[in-house]
Amino acid sequence: MRSDPHVHAAGAALADLVLKKTGVDVARCYQCGKCSAGCPLAAEMDFPPSQIMHLLQLRDLPGFAEMALRSHTIWLCLTCEICFCRCPMELDIPKVMDALRHEALARGMVHPKAKDILAFHRAFLDSVRVTGRLFEMGQVVDYKLRSGHFLQDMLQAPWMFWVGKLHLLPERVRDRRALKRIFARTRRAGEKRP
Amino acid sequence: MPDFQPKIVAFVCNWCTYAGADLTGTSRMKYSPQVSIIRFPCTGRIDFMLLLKAFASGADGIIVSGCHPNDCHYSSGNFHARRRWIIFRGLLDFLGIDVRRVQFSWVSAAEGAKWAQLVNETSERIRELGPFAGYQRLRGLGVG
């Protein structure tokens, strides 16, 4: 931790926001690259994790930190925790990724290629909001509507019915009103949902 | 008691904590100015009577700090001190004196950051506990 209070006081750099929300001080990253070396999806990413950290480190250089928000990386991160596990500085990178996702959503800076991933997550939460539990059938249909991928997975569904894995009717939480209230309260803090 | 500024006396040994506090300074780490240090050769030298005198003279809190176990410059002064404090603390508590006002600690010559943290946390705690009015009232007869 840096002890000088003045550093954080000046301007609201993204790095400060990350520090506030996650407790992770990106200045501690010394760019060893161990996270990128172990990340299962680093090859798919536009900026591997160590570079995301470096973008945040360039706190005052216009446009750089924003590149992290607009990156595909933050949506590809699987939260597999291997980077955090091996980071010599013990930086909770997955938590930073979460914070960046939330910020990207709030600022409307989601990477275009993340559309499908985002659609899936939204369909998932919608299902939970309505039933309190994930209704896989409903979610898959919802996702297809949101993503436009109608054919994908159609082959799987009959088989899943067949082996008894997919139900036509959802499981439900009894106290669904309570769930709705939770969603209503957290929504205020979170993204502007469509 | 928002603007209560406690008076805290730190009794520290010369070799570890005094040097550690020097390091805090050399490293320019900041801490609360309510604490002042009195230097002793070793924690073994610190007479429990001095702690009583500090409270009697108006201290709201006391820090006693020296070398970590096995690191005493004099090899065992801190071990003797530790025994004395175990007993003294128990007695104070038995007499209804809040032992949270006396913070014992080990701060080595390398632990400048720990010193700053210790002082800040102790000041904060004493600030929360407020002035040591109960003890200071005993001075009523004006002897000090």
Add this chain to the structure above:
Amino acid sequence: MNALREKARELLATKTVQVVIGYAPGSGGAARALFVREAAQAGELVFDETCLQNLAAYLMKPEVRRLGRAALVARPATLRTILQLAAENQLAESSLLALVPGADGVLSLSTFSAIEAHVAAQDNDLSAAEKSELEKFAAMGLDERREFWQEQFSRCLKCYACRAACPLCYCTRCTVECNQPQWIPVPAHDLGNLEWNVMRAMHLAGRCTNCGDCSRACPVGIPLYLLNQKLCSDVLSSFNQRSGMAARADHSLSTFKPDDPEDFIR
């Protein structure tokens, strides 16, 4: 009792000792000390439940020492006091023997090792009643304890009767008499009284053998025994040590173990 008198007579007659320090009936339900220097006088000795005083205190008085070798009628705490004084280099083995009256006669212990063996066999724990009183204190709130002691100490006269009665307060110059610096203010008032009593308790920590004479001596009835019992109990629980168990022993506060408890130290 007859055995005790017989033994005293014999010790004096054979000049094994020059004085037998024992008890004689006293006023107010407590026996008083009796110094028997002639065999003929031995018949005055008594020993019963009113004999509470720790006669070891007299061993430290120069006037008594001048009398010569003493036989001391000893209660359990007295024996431990003798050993503690020996451990503090205050008693020569040849200067005394201890008389322990029991159901079947009187035991004469003439060496420190004999006293040690006897002490090791006796019950040196606080009594159940003493323990429960300490527990009651521990259960009280901090403020409640403070108020209790403030009230008690407010009555202290600084008469030092506790000190005079205590066999372990043999210092020729007490801290309270030091005036450069003046550690403890001379007049009796709340602060000075607290400091005096804390100081005395600390100076007895690990040394006191819980004879209780300080409390009995206190003219205003401050339960000083509580402080001493608290410290006895802390010394035992923290260091597994007891005072007055051996004539050559390290004092529990001037020794240490590397793994003494330190959960209160940051």
Add this chain to the structure above:
Amino acid sequence: MARIGVFICHCGENISATVDVKQVAAAAARIPGVAHSVEYKYMCSDPGQQLVKDAIREKGLTGVVVAACSPRMHEPTFRRACAETGLNPFLCEMANIREHCSWVHEKGDATTEKAIDIVRTLVAKVKKNKALQPIQVPVTKVALVIGGGIAGIQASLDIANAGHRVILVEREPSIGGHMSQLSETFPTLDCSQCILTPRMVEVAQHPNITLYSYAELESLDGFIGNFKARIRRKARSLDETLCTGCGLCTQKCPTRKIPGEFDAGLGLRPAIYVPFPQAVPNKPVIDREHCTYYRTGKCRLCEKICPTQAIRFDQLDEIVEVEVGAVVVATGFDIKHGDFFPEYGYGKYPDVIDGLQFERLASASGPTLGEIRRPSDGKVPETVVFVACAGSRDPAKGIEYCSKICCMYTAKHAMLYRHKVHGGKPYVFYMDIRAGGKMYEEFVRRAMEEDGVQYVRGRISRVFERDGKLVVKGADTLLGARPMEIEADLVVLATAAVAQPGAEELAQKLHVSYDAHRFFSEAHPKLRPVETNTAGIFLAGACQAPKDIPESVAQASGAAAKVAALFSRSELVREPLIAVVDRQPPPVYSSCVGCFLCQSACPYQAIEKEEIRGRDGQLIKTVARVNPGLCQGCGTCVAFCRTKSIDIQGFSHEQVHAEVLALLNRGERDA
């Protein structure tokens, strides 16, 4: 009536930037007993000191308080200045308003107030100071050097060549240390043993040096000039005076498959062994843990064949007591071993090795006679991955610091590999290259430019085994952190340099301080790098922090110079900050009642019993007395004394009592 002078230093702006020094000076002037109070920009400068000296003379000061930096910095300066005017130096005190005030608080009234508090406290103290006379103690002109690596060897030779006796203690059967295990040395690539062994022989032959190999320090008591060391000579199971070092026993010993320490576990040795051919002394030792005779009671083959009947199965450890005047600690370092890097398979895969093991592979005296062959199957590796910073600069592994030597030795390893295996492919994964040193950068450039070592900037994430290869998962941070996999035959981890096991215990025996990583602490990080906080004990080499050979040697010579300087005098002057027991005229003699609780509390056995006898020889009383030669001034006895009969000079009851009262603003009534 006290006449105290208060001298407040600005320390440039170090103090005056946050403390209102004028206000402090004004406040000090109002303290009763203060006769003079001034502030000045640099009190420690010549004119500043002159200010103090002039005031002492002109104002007839009886005490001086210099409010400036820590007494650890300039107390000696101002005490000397006082002494020059004839004022007893112990009547001068430092009020630390820099490290403990101006540097740690923000500018403001509270900070100035605190500075005034500190000054008032020290004024109260100095009023109670007494003039003291320094103590003279004799010096035993023998040095104890602990550790026989290159640092210990150098220190021993330098001290011995200065004409003083040296006792060199080495834990292992031979001196030589890590340097004797190295193949070549950077940046010259000269053979390590070739340059080391002549020094080892010189140690063995030097008339001033007594070598105790296979020995350890048991305890050290005493103080500068007058230490007493107890050394445990571990049983070699051998009469060294008879053994000729012929080596017959080591050749015939039937128990031969013990992983050898000298070869970092890669080679095998017998149960009776000499660690390496050039060992000094060249006398074997029996490893009792593995020896058949000690395990089963049968064998004794070595005893039978020894031409001089030197084997002693019943030999016991021997304790040697020596008196020495100074100690040089040169116990060196270790590297991190074991299950330290599960993600790299270190300790799991035989072909993931550490730097020291690679040294042995590359060394002509090593298990492969200098051929690079991997441990698992003896194959010559076609691809070798070298990993720098394996555990160093890694707070998650508990080691924040840079091990300092790895950048250089890794470059050396990669070069040696290229020299020995033509067509071999060396990769070095690194974070930064730290090549500060004479010819060091050039050396690393040579590895890249001439020897074709491929450097990849990044830390590897994982090593796993697949089809007989070690798959190294890394990323090149210079290429967009692009992940890469290298199939290697051998992986060499430059594991962190750490303190020796047992460093903590040794520090405790010596009463020297050590840091969080158990490296021994120097007295001052810049200005007293070879001294410890304990006078008379000096440091050399990597026991203080990771160091390479030239630095270790330089520090060893520095420590030796310090020892020689100490031994240049026959007597030392010590500060008289020691305990004294009160003495009074008859009939009291002393307020001490002779309970001797102080005696068991004293860490130095400095408290003696003194019998006071009358003119007739009759014992009047037995009281405590402090032996001023032994007392180190901790004051533990003082706090135990119920009659306040023991006091400590410099931190007396009166002094500290006055400080407490003054600090809390209540000192004036007492004044």
Add this chain to the structure above:
Amino acid sequence: MKTGFYPGCSMKGSAREYSESLLAVARELNRELPEVPDWNCCGATAAHNLDPDLALALPARILAAAEKDGMDEVLVPCAACYSRLKVTRHELLEDEQLRQRISGLVEADYRGSTEVLNILEWLSRVPELEKHVKKPFQRKVACYYGCLLVRPAGIVKFDRPEDPQTMDLLMRKLGAEPIDWAFKTECCGAGFSVSRTDLVAKLSGHILEDAVSRGAEAVIVACPMCHLNLDMRRPNIEKRAGKKISIPVIYITQALGLAMGLPAKKLGLQRHKVAVKISAANAAAKDI
């Protein structure tokens, strides 16, 4: 000691056989596993990706319900749910202010007395598990832990994050021979099963290929998501790899059930995409 059971959504649907086999095994071991009353979804990846408060609120409601019901611990067999519950517990107990705020959000107070347990911890506690083995599972198996059972190590504090051993030890007790392999804790693609099937095919493909190349006859898992990716996504994996990969993927509870001699059907083995053609008893492969 009351141990509750949090099935999570997938164990009611796509991972039905995990639940079936767990309950069958629990019955056999005489262990009661009452469900957490009126439990809800833990929020999974979606919640923590999109909404930090929701990511804590959903698990907090579950924990509070379990605590209120007097459960000393909750068994969470799904590794993903386990991670969410464990992380939430950690964060709430670390930060009292946060705990109070989240308690307000979910209208229930979780004080931290209920612990969170994964399936391996639960099984490791069964005394003398080997005594229940009737048909030793004499197979070379690849124990696949995935990510969230062992990471983040500082929070889950379970086994070691690199080369963990708990499942290997359990399988050894069942008579199996766990192989030493490189992908024990590599990620399978997790929540991308539907949205980025291509990536799942790649990551899961690497895992299966390593297991097969080292002679494993089955992959043992303890997570419905891992199972989904390794089993149900097998067509995608095979398509990407350009070859047939027939190694079955078995929940540890199924392996245990087989070793205890329970019928395959009771353990839901028929619901797998990749046919499980091994029985526990012997090396002679036989269809079940």
